[in-house]
Amino acid sequence: MKLSFPSSYHYYTKVQSPNLLPEIPRFAARGPRWRAHMDYSTTTTTRRHRRKDNNKVIVVMGATGSGKSRLSIDLITRFLPSSEIINSDKMQVYKGLDITTNKIPSEERLGVPHHLLGEFDSADPELTPSKFRSIASSVISDIASRRKLPFLVGGSNSFIHALVVDRFDPESDPFDRSHSISSELRYNCCFLWVDVSFTVLSDYLCRRVDDMLDSGMFDELAESYDPNEDDSVPRTGLKKAIGVPEFNRYFQKYPPDGGKRRGMMMIDDDTNPEEDVERRACYEEAVKAIKDNTCQLAKRQIGKILRLRAAGWDLRRLDATEAFRAVMVASDAGERAAAVWEKQVVEPSVKIVKRFLDE
Structure with missing residues (x-):
């Protein structure tokens, strides 16, 4: 939103x-x-x-x-x-x-x-x-x-x-x-x-993540996912953007290639119900991590602004x-x-x- x-x-x-x-x-x-x-x-x-x-x-x-x-x-x-x-x-x-x-x-x-x-x-x-x-x-x-x-x-x-x-x-x-x-x-x-107010802002940011996903964030991240990326190498540039590391863990378990869109996830035709539940749980875990990390980012940014203000x-x-x-x-x-x-x-x-x- x-x-x-x-x-x-x-x-x-x-x-x-x-x-x-x-x-x-x-x-x-x-x-x-x-x-x-x-x-x-x-x-x-x-x-x-x-x-x-x-x-x-x-x-x-x-x-x-x-x-x-x-x-x-x-x-x-x-x-x-x-x-x-x-x-x-x-x-x-x-x-x-x-x-x-x-x-x-x-x-x-x-x-x-x-x-x-x-x-x-x-x-x-x-x-x-x-x-x-x-x-x-x-x-x-x-x-x-x-x-x-x-x-x-x-x-x-x-x-x-x-x-x-x-x-x-x-x-x-x-x-x-x-x-x-x-x-x-x-x-x-x-x-x-x-x-x-951080309480109001954090609620807004969580809802904004849902709106971003509705607007195509999941597809965007799926297209940019590199299965050959070395996780031991420090992330730079866009690889550090909130959303990338959180969903990379999802894509490592459920690669986006060859799937079909169903709701907000990539799903194969032969996916069984149990795997569907597991996939949904993994997806929701990524979304929660994005929301948590976004709110933490906002808190750090506010702290830095207050530091600048205190410095004059x-x-x-x-x-x-x-x-x-x-x-x-x-x-x-x-x-x-x-x-x-x-x-x-x-x-x-x-x-x-x-x-x-x-x-």
């Missing part, structure tokens, strides 16, 4: 806003810092970021499934048309497994240019944070040179940190708690943190819990969910970004 609302709901009926981005890729030094009124959880004063580059960058971050892509598309298509998105999800940079890695479909991008989305071959050397820093910084320079505004959107906080921090050490892990995180950034960043990163928290809760309540709750999303996420984001661009 994706975070989607009725297309008939028009934000313009409530807020008439001019284009917030004139045509300026580089901006003057920032004025006094402004704190968003909706960020209720902030209890300490955030230190001013020191930076060497005046390029302004909007960073949309949050746990997996929290609505980052939705918010970035909302902001760009409605208010910031001269903007382009740079993907910062370490699985979505690779080609293939679009359903499994939850890439935003082309039709939902609404014409907004996306960079580093499905551009790398998983067979190539893994894209490390250091390589991402080098490549993405070149993309930012290119976008800015064309007088457009870069949006950095994704849930891989190691990629975000590597790109925007002023001094990056590829040999250290800033999130292992034995290293400090610097608040000195090389870009002028506006951080939008889409946050959802000025993250503007946007609480999307009620919007997600409305989506989960009933299938016909889309209109209410859309209204809550607009009021509690989009409207505050517009105010934050407008102030940031005016500084």
Whole structure:
């Protein structure tokens, strides 16, 4: 299940806003810092970021499934048309497994240019944070040179940190708690943190896995399965995507070749009832593992975001819990969910970004 609302709901009926981005890729030094009124959880004063580059960058971050892509598309298509998105999800940079890695479909991008989305071959050397820093910084320079505004959107906080921090050490892990995180950034960043109560988010993520399977995730994984893969070799690239190792164990026992689809599993004509039960149990075990691992990923991502915030990163928290809760309540709750999303996420984001661009 994706975070989607009725297309008939028009934000313009409530807020008439001019284009917030004139045509300026580089901006003057920032004025006094402004704190968003909706960020209720902030209890300490955030230190001013020191930076060497005046390029302004909007960073949309949050746990997996929290609505980052939705918010970035909302902001760009409605208010910031001269903007382009740079993907910062370490699985979505690779080609293939679009359903499994939850890439935003082309039709939902609404014409907004996306960079580093499905551009790398998983067979190539893994894209490390250091390589991402080098490549993405070149993309930012290119976008800015064309007088457009870069949006950095994704849930891989190691990629975000590597790109925007002023001094990056590829040999250290800033999130292992034995290293400090610097608040000195090389870009002028506006951080939008889409946050959802973990209890609500975990329920949503579990339902989303079921929807992904209904959309063809099982077939996608079956087609990509390599029976000759050496399990003793460390996984890299897409092989580390949640869903791949979990279903590989299923496919090792029930190879997908030569089977027929029946429900959500590959089944042969001569499958006996007892084996059918065993196969179903193995399938359900894989699905449960995917759900558990996805929720654990979200928990780790939230922990990293809190580490960045504690280090002085000025993250503007946007609480999307009620919007997600409305989506989960009933299938016909889309209109209410859309209204809550607009009021509690989009409207505050517009105010934050407008102030940031005016500084």
